[in-house]
Amino acid sequence: MDHTRRDALAGAAFTLSAATAGCLDFAAGEGPQGPEGTPATLTCDDDGFVRLDRPFDASVAQTVVETDETSLELSTEGLTETYGQSLRVVLRNTGDAPAPTLGELAYSIQRETEAGWLDVRGSTTGEAVELPRTEESIDTSSAYSWNLTLTEAGIADAVDGVDLTVCPELGPGTYRFVYWGIVDAPPIGAEFELVG
Numbered sequence: 001m002d003h004t005r006r007d008a009l010a011g012a013a014f015t016l017s018a019a020t021a022g023c024l025d026f027a028a029g030e031g032p033q034g035p036e037g038t039p040a041t042l043t044c045d046d047d048g049f050v051r052l053d054r055p056f057d058a059s060v061a062q063t064v065v066e067t068d069e070t071s072l073e074l075s076t077e078g079l080t081e082t083y084g085q086s087l088r089v090v091l092r093n094t095g096d097a098p099a100p101t102l103g104e105l106a107y108s109i110q111r112e113t114e115a116g117w118l119d120v121r122g123s124t125t126g127e128a129v130e131l132p133r134t135e136e137s138i139d140t141s142s143a144y145s146w147n148l149t150l151t152e153a154g155i156a157d158a159v160d161g162v163d164l165t166v167c168p169e170l171g172p173g174t175y176r177f178v179y180w181g182i183v184d185a186p187p188i189g190a191e192f193e194l195v196g
Contacts, residue, residue: 031196032083034171041115044122044167051122052108052129052164056180060117060189067185070095072138074179074188081192083170087150089177089190092143099182103134104144106181109155110189112174120175121156121164129162133181144179150194172196 035042042051063074070093077088093099110117123129138144148158152166175194180187 032170032172032194034169036172038173039111039113039171041113042111042118042120042168046124046165046167048124048126049122049165049167050126050128052119052131054108054117054119055106055131056178056187058186060176060178060187061185063188063190065182065185065188067095067099067182069097070099070140072099072182072185072188074177074190076177076190076192079192081150081194083150083172083194083196085150087146087148087177087192089146089148090143091138091145091179091188093138093140096140098137098139099185100135100137101144101183102181103132103136104146104181105131105159106133106179107131107146108178108180109148110176110178111170112176117176117178120166120170122167123163124165124167125163129164131159131162146177148177170194 044051065072072091073094074089074091081087108119109121111120146158148155150170152169156164156166172195173193174191176189176191178187178189182188
């Protein structure tokens with residue numbers, strides 16, 4: 001039986017793709033195990049779980065917000081993110097003056113539900129917790145940058161010094177990152193779809 005170079009390359013490509021697919025399956029684990037789509041609400045089986053409150057009342061601006069002095073832009077690398085991968089978010093001061101903020105931890109990771117947008121994080125101590133706030137500013141041409149691993153532990157552990165958990169587990173659906181720490185400006189958000 002004659003084998004051509006093309007046959008050899010095709011066989012090598014198949015072997016490599018099968019090996020790579022196995023690695024990706026292993027790296028991603030079982031994928032998102034929480035409710036799919038747009039659930040009625042987010043419920044947690046842990047009786048001690050207290051979800052983070054929504055620390056803002058204003059409507060969330062979409063990716064660009066103006067203050068009296070400057071403007072800021074929020075961006076993500078994509079509109080679809082895979083469970084287990086990193087979500088990179090950047091908040092840039094694109095204006096001409098520093099923007100006072102409440103620090104880098106003044107953000108929410110929310111899931112869209114029929115009851116509205118709810119933070120996926122909370123405390124299991126039975127008591128409400130608040131995220132740390134510090135008086136800072138983003139200078140002109142400067143930015144805050146976040147790299148959040150899209151797993152329950154990755155999101156919960158992103159805030160040092162606060163005992164958080166994600167409940168229920170993440171599921172395929174619509175989420176958004178909301179930065180609510182710009183002083184005298186509405187919160188700014190970026191939506192993304194989480195897939196398995």
